[in-house]
Structures are given as structure tokens and as C-alpha cells.
Amino acid sequence: MAELVSIVYKPEDAPPADGAFTRVPVQEARLEAGHGIIGDQKGGNVYRQLNVMGAESVRSLVDSGYKTAPGQLGEQLVISGFDIEALPEGSRLQIGDSAEIELLQLREPCNRFESYQGRSLDGAVGKIGWMAAVVSSGSVRIGDGVILVEPALV
Numbered sequence: 001m002a003e004l005v006s007i008v009y010k011p012e013d014a015p016p017a018d019g020a021f022t023r024v025p026v027q028e029a030r031l032e033a034g035h036g037i038i039g040d041q042k043g044g045n046v047y048r049q050l051n052v053m054g055a056e057s058v059r060s061l062v063d064s065g066y067k068t069a070p071g072q073l074g075e076q077l078v079i080s081g082f083d084i085e086a087l088p089e090g091s092r093l094q095i096g097d098s099a100e101i102e103l104l105q106l107r108e109p110c111n112r113f114e115s116y117q118g119r120s121l122d123g124a125v126g127k128i129g130w131m132a133a134v135v136s137s138g139s140v141r142i143g144d145g146v147i148l149v150e151p152a153l154v
Contacts, residue, residue, distance in 0.1 A: 001081060001145050001146075001147075002079055002080060002081030002082045002145065002146040002147065002148075003079070003080055003081060003143055003144060003145055003146055004077060004078075004079055004095055004096070004140055004141070004142060004143065004144045004145075004146055005055050005078050005079065005080045005142065005143075006025065006055075006070050006075070006077065006078035006142070007025065007026050007027070007028065007029050007037075007076070007077055007140065007141075007142060008023040008024060008025045008026070008070045008071040008075070008076055009023065009024060009026065009029060009037045009039065009040040009042070009076055010022045010023055010024070010040055010041040010042055011024055011039060011040070011041070012039055012040070012041050014041065019115075019116060020072065020116050021071055021072065021073075021074045021116060022041075022071075023070065023071020023072075023074075023076070024071070025070040025071065027141060027142050028139060028140060028141040028142070029139070029140055030137070030138075030139050030140075031050075031095070031099040031101070031134045031137060031138055031139075031140055032134060032137050033134050033135055033136055033137045034049075034133075034134065035049060035134065036048075036049035036050050036076075036134055037050070037076060040076070042076070046133070047104060047105065047131060047133075048131050049131075049132065049133045049134055050076050050077060050101060050131070050132040050133070050134065051074055051075045051076045051077075051107060051128075051129060051130070051131060051132075052075065052076065052077045052078075052079065052084065052101065052103070052129050052130045052131075052132045053073060053075040053077070053078050053079070053084060053128060053129030053130075054078070054079055054080070054082055054083060054084035054085065054129060055078050055079065055080035055081075056080070056083065057084065057085060057127045057128065057129065058073065058075075058078060060127060061073065061123075061124060061127060061128075064119075064123050065119060066117055066119060066123070066124065067116075067117055067118075072116070072117075073113075073124075073128055074107075074113060074116075074128070075128070075129060077095075077101075077140075079093070079095075079146050081146065082146065082148070084103075084129050084130060085106065085126060085127065085129065085130075087103055087130075087148070087151070088103075088151060089103060089104065089105065089106075090102060090103065090104075090150075091103045091148060091150065091151050092135065092148075092149040092150040093146050093147065093148060093149060094136075094146065094147050094149045095138070095140045095144050095145075095146050096138055096139065096140045096141065096144035096145070097138060098136060098137070098138030098139075099134065099136060099137065099138030099139070099140050100134070100135050100136035100138075100149060101132045101133065101134055101135065102132060102133050102135050103130040103131075103132050104130065104131050104132055104133055105130065105131045106126070106129075106130055106131075107128045107129050107130060107131055108125065108128075109121035109124040109125060109128055113128075
């Protein structure tokens with residue numbers, strides 16, 4: 001079974017980190033429909049409520065020399081047990097009892113990502129997950145099960 005293995009966020013009052021994404025790891029968080037993680041500076045953007053990655057992709061980036069401690073790839077949620085990048089756009093995942101997210105667009109590494117990593121972004125293309133929206137609110141915790149609720153209609 002797939003499960004949630006990492007949760008990080010950027011607290012609303014956090015000053016910018018120097019040379020890295022500002023992320024704080026937590027054991028649990030509240031996902032709010034139409035917003036993202038409660039208390040997250042990144043929340044509320046229609047197209048960027050969450051950055052979601054697969055644990056398998058994180059492992060492959062470790063092997064390629066990328067910094068992959070929680071939040072260093074700009075991710076907020078990491079899920080093991082799914083090839084996240086292979087899921088079709090529009091797929092919906094239920095995390096825990098009630099939270100549901102929709103995969104909106106594959107993430108593309110940007111110049112800031114490249115600068116923070118100190119490596120070419122070419123090796124990360126297609127490996128840094130999805131931008132997603134929260135469609136059903138709920139609390140999520142490390143270890144929560146994740147199920148594919150609705151694959152996209154093709």
C-alpha cells in the first residue's frame with residue numbers, strides 16, 4: 001500500500017532561508033480544500049497549493065547527487081508506493097481518512113532549484129513530482145495510507 005512518508009511546509013512567519021527552500025518538517029498537517037497546508041506561505045495559489053513527489057524519485061535524485069533532505073527539493077509531500085510521475089494529469093489521491101488532492105501539472109525545476117542544488121536542473125527534469133490542489137480537506141500524518149481515487153479520463 002502507498003503511504004505518506006514526508007510532510008514539510010513553509011511557515012507563514014518564516015524568514016527566507018539563504019541558499020535553500022524554506023521548509024519545516026512536521027509529523028502531521030491539515031490540508032484545506034482550495035488552499036493547501038494550513039499555515040503555509042505557499043498556500044492559496046490555485047496552481048501551486050502543494051508540491052507532491054514520489055519517494056522513489058527522491059531516492060533516484062540522491063543517487064544523482066542532489067540534496068534531498070526533507071524540503072530541499074521544494075516538495076511538501078512525499079508519497080511512497082506510487083510512481084507519481086507516471087500518473088496522468090487529473091489523477092486524484094486520497095491521503096488518510098478524508099484529504100484528497102488532484103495532480104494538476106508536472107513540476108519543472110527552475111533556476112532557483114538549480115541554484116539551491118548547485119547542480120544542473122537537467123538531471124531533475126521529470127523527477128520532481130506534481131503541483132497539486134487540495135479538493136477535500138482533512139488532516140494527514142506520516143504513515144497515512146494513500147490510494148488512487150480517480151485516474152484521469154483519457
